[in-house]
Amino acid sequence: MARMSCDLRFLLIPAAFMFIYIQMRLFQTQSQYADRLGSAIESENHCTSQMRGLIDEVSIKQSEIVALQDMKNRQDQQLVQLKDLIHTFEKKGIAKLIEAGQMPVAAVVIMACSRADYLARTVKSVLTYQSPVASKYPLFISQDGSNQAVKSKALSYNQLTYMQHLDFEPVITERPGELIAYYKIARHYKWALDQLFYKHKFSRVIILEDDMEIAPDFFDYFEAAANLMDRDKTIMAASSWNDNGQKQFVHDPYALYRSDFFPGLGWMLKRSTWDELSPKWPKAYWDDWLRLKENHKDRQFIRPEVCRTYNFGEHGSSLGQFFSQYLEPIKLNDVKVDWKAKDLGYLTEGNYTKYFSGLVRQARPIQGSDLVLKAQNIKGDVRIRYKDQAEFERIAREFGIFEEWKDGVPRTAYKGVVVFRIQTTRRVFLVGPDSVMQLGIRNS
Numbered sequence: 001m002a003r004m005s006c007d008l009r010f011l012l013i014p015a016a017f018m019f020i021y022i023q024m025r026l027f028q029t030q031s032q033y034a035d036r037l038g039s040a041i042e043s044e045n046h047c048t049s050q051m052r053g054l055i056d057e058v059s060i061k062q063s064e065i066v067a068l069q070d071m072k073n074r075q076d077q078q079l080v081q082l083k084d085l086i087h088t089f090e091k092k093g094i095a096k097l098i099e100a101g102q103m104p105v106a107a108v109v110i111m112a113c114s115r116a117d118y119l120a121r122t123v124k125s126v127l128t129y130q131s132p133v134a135s136k137y138p139l140f141i142s143q144d145g146s147n148q149a150v151k152s153k154a155l156s157y158n159q160l161t162y163m164q165h166l167d168f169e170p171v172i173t174e175r176p177g178e179l180i181a182y183y184k185i186a187r188h189y190k191w192a193l194d195q196l197f198y199k200h201k202f203s204r205v206i207i208l209e210d211d212m213e214i215a216p217d218f219f220d221y222f223e224a225a226a227n228l229m230d231r232d233k234t235i236m237a238a239s240s241w242n243d244n245g246q247k248q249f250v251h252d253p254y255a256l257y258r259s260d261f262f263p264g265l266g267w268m269l270k271r272s273t274w275d276e277l278s279p280k281w282p283k284a285y286w287d288d289w290l291r292l293k294e295n296h297k298d299r300q301f302i303r304p305e306v307c308r309t310y311n312f313g314e315h316g317s318s319l320g321q322f323f324s325q326y327l328e329p330i331k332l333n334d335v336k337v338d339w340k341a342k343d344l345g346y347l348t349e350g351n352y353t354k355y356f357s358g359l360v361r362q363a364r365p366i367q368g369s370d371l372v373l374k375a376q377n378i379k380g381d382v383r384i385r386y387k388d389q390a391e392f393e394r395i396a397r398e399f400g401i402f403e404e405w406k407d408g409v410p411r412t413a414y415k416g417v418v419v420f421r422i423q424t425t426r427r428v429f430l431v432g433p434d435s436v437m438q439l440g441i442r443n444s
Contacts (some may be wrong), residue, residue, distance in 0.1 A: 027301060064444075085129040087381075104136055107138050109139075111208065112122065112142065115315075121211075125212070129218055136203075142191075144167070163195060165188050171184065186283060205269065207266065207269075210310055212312070213309065215307070217339065236300065237302075238303075239264060239303045240303075241303060242412060245330050247329055249421050255305035257356075257419070263412070266309035286434070293408075359440060364378055365383050365385070366382050384430050413432070417429055417433075
């Protein structure tokens with residue numbers, strides 16, 4: 001019995017040690033779990049804090065979005081009110097003309113963008129001669145964009161109607177390196193002409209740019225041109241511009257010509273022509289587009305010998321291209337021609353070819369080298385034949401006139417013939433390889 005008790009004590013000792021060991025391991029494990037639980041709680045608190053921060057940030061942004069939306073709604077309402085107001089003023093202006101029994105000859109629109117100082121100079125020149133005939137030529141300014149200085153300047157005049165073209169559609173150029181300005185200009189022109197022809201129902205529009213001054217007989221000239229265009233459907237537009245209108249190349253303020261080359265820079269077209277052009281208006285370079293035969297369809301343009309507009313825009317979208325050589329020396333007509341007393345029947349299609357071929361036929365032909373010297377030493381008009389574009393450019397360079405062609409037509413040309421003055425009164429005719437045949441000149 002004593003021996004069994006002794007054996008039990010010996011068994012209890014290892015059991016005690018085992019119990020103690022188990023307790024220690026259990027304590028260690030609990031400590032590890034406690035540490036992990038603490039880390040988890042700390043991480044949860046951190047995440048909760050971040051979540052609250054994000055929720056606060058989102059709430060702030062939502063408040064800002066709501067505020068911006070409210071602001072946009074207010075601006076939209078103001079825009080609608082402004083459009084209604086402008087529309088009311090426009091209707092009143094047109095209504096006054098109708099009440100007075102006066103149908104306008106043409107609306108006049110000055111195309112503007114971001115040059116307030118240029119615009120002021122242009123408007124001053126236009127108003128000088130438009131005011132006495134305002135009922136015949138309602139005046140508009142069409143601004144592309146939101147330049148505040150231009151808008152303020154335009155709205156400061158009570159003699160005209162202000163239009164604003166806001167275009168937020170992104171411009172995607174067709175070729176790398178192109179200026180987006182030419183795309184914006186084309187969009188603006190289409191919008192403005194659609195407004196004037198279709199919204200305001202004008203039958204004709206004269207387009208000016210915000211860097212032009214006009215001649216004293218500008219409006220009388222276009223009234224005569226309007227009558228001529230009504231008589232002759234082969235005249236696509238009338239222009240106040242001559243590309244070779246520099247002082248040394250012009251003389252006669254009464255002389256007008258037909259041209260196969262669209263001059264632009266102060267021009268008038270009819271609604272029937274715009275009906276044709278508007279649906280296919282180009283994305284950019286609208287003036288060169290009009291010079292393509294597929295668009296003018298062998299119709300021609302009336303132009304003066306002495307310009308009725310002067311372009312002073314050295315700084316603009318074309319970056320002053322050609323300004324010092326070709327634009328700055330332009331002669332602006334200063335003679336008040338009585339166009340109502342002039343018979344312009346010679347400019348109609350049936351008469352002009354005969355009239356112009358007579359001038360070319362009477363000119364003395366010269367050829368060879370030193371053409372400028374030869375032309376200066378001959379009394380009377382001269383004509384010079386060129387065989388192709390390269391030779392034309394060489395001759396034009398000698399005299400100092402425009403060398404440029406578009407779609408096979410030199411600037412100012414009629415049936416391949418370019419005419420300009422030399423030493424005041426004498427004409428020089430540069431005659432193309434097919435010009436004599438087209439003009440019906442025999443024994444040349």
